[in-house]
Amino acid sequence: MGPKAKVAGKARAPAKRKLAEEFPSGEVLTDTVKKSWKLGAPIGKGGFGLIYLANENSANAVGADARYVIKVEPSENGPLFSELKFYMRAAKPELIQNWMKSRKLKNLGVPRYWGSGLHEKGGKRYRFMVIDRLGTDLQKKFEECGKKFSRKVVLQLGLRLLDILEYIHDHEYVHADIKASNLMLSQGDPNLVYLVDYGLAYRFSPDGVHKEYKEDPKRCHDGTIELTSIDAHKGASPCRRSDLEILCYCMVQWLCGRLPWEDKLQDPLYVRDSKINCQENISQFMIKCFSTQNKPDEIQKFMEVVKSIGYQDRPPYDRLRSILQTGLKSIQSKDDGKLEFTPVNGTLSSPVKKTTRKRKADETSVADASEAKTKKEDVNGAKSPAKSPRKKKVPASRQTRVGTLRSPGATGRPRGRPKKTQA
Missing domain, CATH: 3.30.200.20 (Phosphorylase Kinase; domain 1)
Structure with missing residues (x-):
């Protein structure tokens, strides 16, 4: 790792x-x-x-x-x-x-x-x-597949991660940095996937007592900027719903190639507010990411359930598994234990949108010319690890509370919430 x-x-x-x-x-x-x-x-x-x-x-x-x-x-x-x-x-x-x-x-x-x-x-x-010892990471596979995974593979990965997350959550920890480069295949069996890098792992419930919700301006935007949770953007300690929200963004990114806010990753407040808008209108978010004929309904349902989870709630893991399994059935497939990483034929996102995003990325970049060139070359995929900060810090005066994130005691309902390679 x-x-x-x-x-x-x-x-x-x-x-x-x-x-x-x-x-x-x-x-x-x-x-x-x-x-x-x-x-x-x-x-x-x-x-x-x-x-x-x-x-x-x-x-x-x-x-x-x-x-x-x-x-x-x-x-x-x-x-x-x-x-x-x-x-x-x-x-x-x-x-x-x-x-x-x-x-x-x-x-x-x-x-x-x-x-x-x-x-x-x-x-x-x-x-x-x-x-x-483990093998290669999924970011390499993602790039080899043209920065898109098949729907079957994404749903299978979602099921594997639900097992992993339920385990680490029930052992008092959250991971807080789920992403393709932190997922590695077994050295001996390429159909087995492991979640690695627990450097940001947080003990959210020491001795069974859940930490209280509290925003800390010094900790805003912890994690990988395009995938981190709204809780993290607001400086709150990660919780179980945080991991599942990150998983939602991962699955969408793996399916359509990129997330709508990836053009302005240098602006953490923009990324945060984009995620809040996504949570407030998940249906509209899905329209931005997928064409009508390719929209995975199970991902929208999955996101709706995650949105309803309170800060201290135990997630309904079985219900979430059922949603992903239903998605597999809808494409006449099942989790057969085989991860087939092959290039996806066709595209799920509009070429026009990609061109527009590329232009915006070029216009808003604060990097030098060589960095801008790198963005152009990488516009159809996830950020380059070398160019993407794990954490961005902004002045406390700009770290304002935005959106409809529930108060710490809220138990449900609307929330806008809120590398590894081995030889």
Whole structure:
């Protein structure tokens, strides 16, 4: 799993993070329960540190068929520490196995946690974590497919993510950053998909007590700007409905190629207000994204249910699954366990709209000429990871409450609400 894109803001100051030095293949790390792990070649790097192939320590070298990866970062850095807390509490193999058994699931797309600890080298201390090794991420598949997935694949992914989200929600966490680059296929079975990167994961209900709704101007727009929830845009801590709202945007993006607000991602208030308008009139939003003959009714129904969820409500996961399963039946299909990532014939969105969006993106860009050129080349798809901030910060004076987001105690009804690659 690759590192997180850099995020702006005092709480996560990438420029101040120290980079981990690269350890040689064969370096042995010992975790907190005295189990030894041997490092292989590094397969990813980022602002927090490095990711290595790894196996349990033995006389053999760690090869390309390694079963595990180890994330390593200087101990004073923060991202891995946050992610480690989630894995230690909610991703132990026995927890996942018991959940699968109780729900009669053949697989659950949460990487398993195998160990962690501190390692000293050259007078410096490093934090490390051992998890399952996975394969390619869905952003690569999305681009290979012309930045559109088939309706069947999107509905299948939605069903898999409902299983994953129900699991992590019932273990007191929300993910807060669901997107194609944070979804990875199994190394051994390309039909299995895993949700990764828990660096923004939030413990919304410690010891079963749900956090109260509270807007914090310093935290506005956390997450990936085009997909994050209205709760996050307003500076409120993420909750279960936040994850499901993000899932809605993901499914629409995967089906039609782009979201209507992707032209002005440099303006977080515009993106927030566009999402509020979307939630207030989901039917109109669907018309913007799809032609009449290709409009997926199940996605609109799914969004309507998510809109009705209160900040502290437990989502109706089974009802949402039923909606997606009905969508599969409407196209004479079913979740057969096979993810077929093939280019979609034809287009679901109007070429005229795409041209207009491209023009607007060029006119409103605040980037330099080379960035503008990149936008032109990437106009038919999701943002380039290198150009899209995970978090945008605006002056507190501009962070006004807009729309019809419910008060913290509201339990229902209208709300306007509100990287990973492994070898």
